[in-house]
Amino acid sequence: MSNAGNHHKINYIEFHSTDIERTKKFYGAVFGWTFVDYGPDYVSFQGAGIDGGFVKSEPGNIGPGGPGKFAPLVVLYSADLAATEIAVRMEGGGVVVPTFEFPGGRRFHFSDGVGNVLAVWSE
Numbered sequence: 001m002s003n004a005g006n007h008h009k010i011n012y013i014e015f016h017s018t019d020i021e022r023t024k025k026f027y028g029a030v031f032g033w034t035f036v037d038y039g040p041d042y043v044s045f046q047g048a049g050i051d052g053g054f055v056k057s058e059p060g061n062i063g064p065g066g067p068g069k070f071a072p073l074v075v076l077y078s079a080d081l082a083a084t085e086i087a088v089r090m091e092g093g094g095v096v097v098p099t100f101e102f103p104g105g106r107r108f109h110f111s112d113g114v115g116n117v118l119a120v121w122s123e
Helices: 019-029 081-089
Strands: 010-017 034-037 042-046 053-057 075-076 095-102 103-110 118-121
Touching: 010 019, 010 042, 010 118, 019 034, 019 042, 019 053, 081 095, 081 118
Parallel strands: 010 053, 075 118
Antiparallel strands: 010 075, 034 042, 042 053, 095 103, 103 118
16 A cells, blocks of 8 residues: 555545444445455445445444444545654644554544544554
8 A cells, every 4th residue: 555646645434333244234235345354343345435444333432423423534544654643743633542553554543623533544
């Protein structure tokens, strides 16, 4: 994925799901999406025009919209994750989830200072 043309472009989107199997059945049947399981709590999807995934969330969890209300997580790509984090902080944004590793890369989540939370990832 290391492609300068993708730097700071929307690259991935994550949705929450209280039932991963039901979610796969619904989106597979209705829209023809295909899936790759990454354990019981995460599944990625393809075939939607942009790749993404569903993360397992419990109904009572507190999401951005209140209890049980979750917003999708838009994920941007960065060729230089550290430089992007510095730029976020310098423009008044804040890191809400520090950089962590996952299969295939690293990412952090940030607030833009006006109510939105997004993520940035890199290899």
